[in-house]
Amino acid sequence: MMSVFSNASLQKFAVSVMVLLTCYFMIFCHCPGKWTKEVPTQNELRFLPQGPVPKSGPCNCPNGSTLLKNKLPKDEYEELVQRRAKELQQFKIRTTSVLSTPLFALPNSPLQYPIQGVHVQPLISTPVSLEVSKGVLTTEIADGGKVQGDGKTKMIMESSSLVTLNYLLAKVFYTSTIYHIHTGDLVSFQFEEHKAVFPITIKQPLLPVLYNMGKNVSSHVTVITKTFLRYPRLKGWFAGRNLAVSQVTTKYFLWVDDDFEFTEGTKIEKLVEVMEAHPELDVVGGIVKGNQFYFSLLYEEGEEMDGGCLYRKSKGRFHSLSGYPQCFLASGVVNFFLARTRAVQQVGFDPKLQRVAHSEFFMDGLGSLMVASCSHVSIGHQPKRDKGTYARFRHPPARDTTFKLQLHFFKNHLKLKPQSPLTKSGPCNCPPGSSVLKNQVPKDEYEELVSLEVSKGVLTTEIADGGKVQGDGKTKLIMESSSLVILNYLLAKVFYTSTIYHIHTGDLVSFQFEEHEAVFPITIKQPLLPVLYNMGKTVSSHVTVITKTFLRYPRLKVLLSSIRRFYSDIEVIIADDSFEPEHITGEHIRQYIMPPAQGWFAGRNLAVSQVTTKYFLWVDDDFEFTEGTKIEKLVEVMEAHPELDVVGGSVQGNQFYFSLLYEEGEEMDGGCLHRKSRGKFHSLSRYPKCIMVSGVVNFFLARTHAVQQVGFDPKLQRVAHSEFFMDGLGSLMVASCSHVSIGHQPKTGPSSDGRYGRFRHPPSSDTKFKLQLHFFKNHLNYFLKIIILPIPSNAKFTRKRK
Structure with missing residues (x-):
């Protein structure tokens, strides 16, 4: 994606490609004048890389791979493939924008390079094209070219021929040496006296999450609600919402209060139609008994020590929805709203908010959820008859509101939360959607004209004596002056305001001066509110121990007893889907009874x-705390x-872990996933007993908010463990540490109900269902397991020199 240009006579050139912090980049060849037969247009140079572009292509299936399409019912294959293709298109709409298209700087200097930088996978060796990462650089050796620093972080290429020089650039490879799922770097690219620096985004691709929907609304939507005084062990409004959403397996859910009433106007399919037509939407609300309640939020990040400012405007809205004027x-x-299950699970409902809570969900989702309100779908409300015990909770005391405001101060790092009208003061003074464009043109002494043009917003500037401005408040702004001082003053005062509401998209600015033209991106993004945890000084204030049990109460009691030997006051949460639940008592223990046999991931x-x-510790119900369980x-x-999300330990001496490699593959076939048992990356800085991996054993400490964003797929009932880490690939940073361990109870003796064995060893149909799920949900073509056996401690090896 980088090229060197020259119109000068042939001479000896040296190019320095230096990785600042280490990186990987893409390079393309184009030599003007006598070095090429055709000269590309400016648009071709900007949007079309002039050189070899590696395509994703189909994944090669190694021996031993499981080809997932072979596991599908033959009579359903064609329909499944079509539905999967449709779902993938919606997934791509939700995860891409105009900024996803590579944008190249025109060779006004002899350097052509990607303005936005490039996206790469960690720890992958890739031919230079559109991918970079942290590591070392290598290239081919060509006649007439000299290379210094091959395999190092700084590479110098030298040749008397620009053709050879660009050939060497086009053959540069990068091999990553540091594993991280989302980080960045800078590349320094030097040629003669010219120097360019561009950014690198290093990101592990996410596996798609698609939903295999049927043809009726029941296969699209689950209706969920929360009631009170029927399940008193639940801890309030948001805890109930979180529990209900955690069990949904459909693409969408419809939230209704328990005192609502369906009417002729409650047409769920109309809300589904809106969501399907606009895949960028996450939540669509209706009206309740004629009330179309809605609001807008404005968040200003403010100063670091003081915190941000949040403004909530009742009846505040943005603009109508394309194709749906009633929305x-x-x-x-x-x-009363229809929501995209996956998106809401990633935001969640804070269980600390028990009574005074509604807007808080949308506050936590600000910058993550696209929300709309529609007037053509409604629901009724039952007559109010609330008396007795319920009324006391329906109207909580003032201390609940005080607690909520204290929570906002710490968790969301807020300084101010006024209601409308919008009054602003202090350091919070940058409305979202506005960017100051401070572009400087070269200083000179003659009259000049500068133009800026955008597509998703408008441009404004101040009026200054000696300057002319055309198009103020429009998409194209032209500024003219005989003084470069005034011209640069006008440029420094240019503001961009987006006119289309979107929580994460972009625009391109065309910047022209004389015969020169530059294009640069603007990222339009709603800032996220921070989510912070107010922890105490003891481990019990940091961590909750959680487990799931099924027909194994004797083993569960051994686990609980062992926990109390070492941690007397740590909170323990038990999800229980046994057929005949046995009530578990004890201080700091919460047991949640599920419908029978809902399965492994539903319980998690x-x-x-x-x-x-802030953290939770996952343990199986037949584990046992020991002296090593620290x-x-x-x-x-x-x-x-802080970049870590999951840290696993060892179970009875077994430090089980694995690595995952995902190739995106072709659009119709799907991607390829390789799972390598005992695969690892590198050790963790300052903790030599910990290594970076993709997945760990069933004994791990995890960051609560990060895991809630990934979730455990409730459709996986029995055959499931790696699937959580597959869904978290690209989202979760995982490590495995050998210096913290837990015991495993003996497998002998009467430890569980006799029915347990039938569920512990499910039929092959469960595995087949899981593979079919990977085909559709994760858009996979094949899945390959590579098993590496542990090395015996007394093994001896010899190494031969090549």
């Missing part, structure tokens, strides 16, 4: 949905490395 975009809606999802601490050591690792 408009907003920040929050009434308690429920338990995690109720955690209010939770605080895992917390220490996580606090020292």
Whole structure:
């Protein structure tokens, strides 16, 4: 994606490609004049790389791979493939924007390079084209060219021929040496006296999450609600919402209060139609008994020590929704809404908010959720008859509101939360959607004209004596002056305001001066509110222990007893889907009874949905705490490395872990996933007993908010573990540490109900269902397991020199 240009006579050139912090880049060849037969147009140079572009292509299936399409029912294959293709297109609409298209700087200097930088996978060796990462650079050796620093972070290429020089650039490879799922770097690209620096985004691709929907609304939508005084062990409004959402397996859910009433106007399919037509939407609200409640939120980040400012405007909205004039975009809606399950699970409902809560969900979703309100779908409200016990909770005391405001201060790092009208003061003074464009033109002494043009917003500037401005408040702004001082003053005062509401998209600015033209991107993004945890000084204030049990109460009691030997006051959450639940008593224990035999991941999802601490520790119900179960050591690792999301330990001496490699493949076939048992990346800085991996054993400490964003798929009932880490690939940074361990109870003796064995060893149909799910949901073509056996401690090896 980088080229060197020259119109000068042939001479000896040297190019320095230096990785600042280490990186990987893409290079394309184009030599004007006598070096090429055709000269590309400016648009071709800007949007079409002039050189070899590696295509994703189909994944090669190694021996031993499971080809997922072979696991599909033959009579359903064609229909499934079509539905999967449609779902993938919606997924791509939700995850791409105009900024996803590579944009190249025109060779006004002899350097052509990607303005936005490039996106790459960590720890992948890739031919230079559109991918870079942290590591070392290599290239081919060509006649007439000299290379210094091959395999190092700084590479110098030298040749008397620009053709040879660009050939060497086009053959540069990068091999990553540091594993991270989302980070960045800078590349320094030097030629003669010219120097360019561009950014690198290093990101592990996410596996798609698609939903295999049927043809009726029942296969699209689950209706969920929360009631009170029927399940008193639940801890309030948001805890109930979180629990309900954690069990949804359909693409959408419809939230209704327990005192609502369906009417002729409650047409769920109309809300589904809006969501399907606008895949960027996450929540669509209706009206309740004639009330179309909605509001807008404005967040200003403010100063670091003081915190941000949040403004909530009742009846505030943005603009109507294309194709649906009865719908408009907003920040929050009434308690009757259709929502995209995956998107809401990633935001969640804070269980700490028990009574005074509604807008808080949309506050936490600000910058993550696209919300609309529609007037053509409604629901009724039952007559109010609330008396007795319920009324006391329906109208909580003032201390609940005080607690909520204190929570906003710490968790969301807020300084101010006024209601409308919007009054602003202090350091919070930058409205979202506005950017100051401070572009300087070269200083000179003759009259000049500068133009700026955008497509998704308008440009404004100040009026200054000696300057002429055309198009103020329009998409194209032309500024003219005989003084470069005034011209640069006008440029420094240019503001961009987006006219289309979107939480994450972009625009391109065309900047022209004389015969020169530059294009640069503007990222339009709603800032996210921080989510912080107010932790105490003990491990019990940092961590909640969670588990799921099924027909194994004797083993569960051994686990609980062992926990109390070492941690007397740590909170324990139990998800229980046994056929005949046995009530578990004890201090700091919460047991949630599920419908029978809901399965492994449904139980995990429920338990995690109720955690209010920064971290949780997952343990199986037949584990046993020992002297080596030092939770605080895992917390220490996580606090020292805030980029980590999951840290696993060892179980009875087994430090089980694996690595995952995902190739996106062709659009119709799908991607390829390689799972390597005992695969690892590198050790963790300052913790040599910890290594970076993709997945760990069933004993791990995890960052609550990060895991809630990924979730455990409730459709996976029995055959499931790696699937959580597959869904978290690209989202979760995972490590495995050998210095913290837990015991495993003996497998002998009467430890569980006799029916347990039938569920512990499910039929092959469960595995077949899981593979079919990977084909559709994760858009996979094949899945390959590579098993590496542990090396015996007494093994001896010899190494031969090549």
